[in-house]
Amino acid sequence: MSGRPDADAAASQFEFSGKVLDLTPHGGGHINDTFLVTCQAQDAPVRYILQHINRHVFHDPIAVMQNVERVTKHLAAQAAGEPDGARRALRLIPARDGRNWHVDAQGETWRAYRFIENARTYETATSRDQAFQAARAFGRFQQQLSSLPPPRLHETIPDFHDTPKRFAALEEAITADAAGRAALAKPEIDFARSRQFITGVLLEADLPERITHNDTKFNNVLLDDKTGEAVCVIDLDTVMPGLALYDFGDMVRTTTSPAAEDERDLSKVTMQFPMFEALVRGYLESVGAFLTVPERKLLAFSGKLITFEIGIRFLADYLAGDTYFKVHRKGHNLDRCRTQFRLVESIEQQEDEMNRLVESVAG
Numbered sequence: 001m002s003g004r005p006d007a008d009a010a011a012s013q014f015e016f017s018g019k020v021l022d023l024t025p026h027g028g029g030h031i032n033d034t035f036l037v038t039c040q041a042q043d044a045p046v047r048y049i050l051q052h053i054n055r056h057v058f059h060d061p062i063a064v065m066q067n068v069e070r071v072t073k074h075l076a077a078q079a080a081g082e083p084d085g086a087r088r089a090l091r092l093i094p095a096r097d098g099r100n101w102h103v104d105a106q107g108e109t110w111r112a113y114r115f116i117e118n119a120r121t122y123e124t125a126t127s128r129d130q131a132f133q134a135a136r137a138f139g140r141f142q143q144q145l146s147s148l149p150p151p152r153l154h155e156t157i158p159d160f161h162d163t164p165k166r167f168a169a170l171e172e173a174i175t176a177d178a179a180g181r182a183a184l185a186k187p188e189i190d191f192a193r194s195r196q197f198i199t200g201v202l203l204e205a206d207l208p209e210r211i212t213h214n215d216t217k218f219n220n221v222l223l224d225d226k227t228g229e230a231v232c233v234i235d236l237d238t239v240m241p242g243l244a245l246y247d248f249g250d251m252v253r254t255t256t257s258p259a260a261e262d263e264r265d266l267s268k269v270t271m272q273f274p275m276f277e278a279l280v281r282g283y284l285e286s287v288g289a290f291l292t293v294p295e296r297k298l299l300a301f302s303g304k305l306i307t308f309e310i311g312i313r314f315l316a317d318y319l320a321g322d323t324y325f326k327v328h329r330k331g332h333n334l335d336r337c338r339t340q341f342r343l344v345e346s347i348e349q350q351e352d353e354m355n356r357l358v359e360s361v362a363g
């Protein structure tokens with residue numbers, strides 16, 4: 001990309017209700033650029049979300065948008081009859097040429113959504129109810145998409161949660177040592193290698209393919225400001241065929257620890273058992289009917305594996321010189337890797353108990 005993407009020019013290409021009054025960067029994602037747009041409407045200002053899709057990460061942004069179109073339409077149809085149905089699914093705003101995205105003169109792809117008011121996302125969960133709400137919402141998301149008519153969704157990033165391939169990429173990054181940092185990350189490299197044996201477990205378990213979100217961070221669900229209820233699942237770029245446990249695992253990774261993903265004080269990183277229990281109960285309330293026994297048995301394990309997987313991705317990117325995830329300080333990706341590995345250890349220490357809990361709740 002040459003220079004910064006031009007958000008003002010992109011905003012002028014969407015069917016917003018009136019003149020743009022304000023456009024500001026929004027959210028703290030690691031990949032795409034998000035902007036909050038305020039427009040002049042007849043009675044009161046109306047807000048929108050404008051997003052630029054990172055094509056170094058998503059090599060086929062149009063495929064991403066085709067998935068998003070189908071998924072949002074299906075979810076909106078299911079929410080239509082429900083109370084507050086209009087806030088329960090993301091709604092794309094068409095571009096002036098009638099498509100649901102805009103490609104600018106630099107070849108960058110943009111999309112816009114109606115802003116869901118009176119709700120917000122949080123970086124960390126602070127109560128069991130929040131964990132329960134998020135898990136039930138992501139479970140419901142999987143359940144509702146189980147009836148999406150064919151064809152199969154595009155794989156927007158092939159092998160996204162293939163942990164053995166992620167591990168192989170880490171080994172390549174260690175060998176290449178492109179940024180000369182391998183010596184600085186020796187304890188983390190040793191940690192990763194000592195757990196290579198867990199990487200293939202989910203893929204070898206013969207689990208059913210489903211439509212999954214694949215990025216079920218706690219900050220990808222909007223919670224209602226008044227009731228605390230989960231209103232809407234957002235961030236749909238990686239919705240594609242996957243395993244249900246990729247989603248449950250990423251919930252464990254991002255919801256059970258009170259510490260931020262890039263916390264430097266590792267003593268704050270811990271898998272809080274009551275939060276795990278809330279996730280299991282919330283998730284099973286919405287997917288209980290379709291989750292198979294082998295999937296149930298691996299719920300706790302998936303938390304460990306997905307946390308490990310993101311940890312090795314941060315480590316590989318640190319070694320490569322920070323080419324994938326946005327970084328905001330020196331050693332940022334290594335800090336992120338360290339929190340993930342600490343959380344893996346915390347899960348290991350409680351894994352038997354977590355499995356007993358799952359067995360007692362899910363059978």
Ligand code: ADP
Nearest residue numbers: 027029032034049113114115116121219234235
């Ligand atoms: P990223 O991939 O960068 O995480 P997200 O799609 O998660 O991008 O959006 C970033 C942030 O913008 C979210 O955490 C949320 O706070 C806000 N957001 C995104 N879409 C909406 C929406 N339709 N309504 C309200 N807020 C939104």
Ligand code: GN1
Nearest residue numbers: 029030031032057215235238261310
């Ligand atoms: C990225 O940008 P964000 O926060 O939605 C990443 C996820 C990681 C996550 C780690 C496409 O998601 O896979 O789990 O960072 N998204 C992509 O916080 O790689």
Ligand code: MG
Nearest residue numbers: 029219220235
């Ligand atoms: Mg997000």
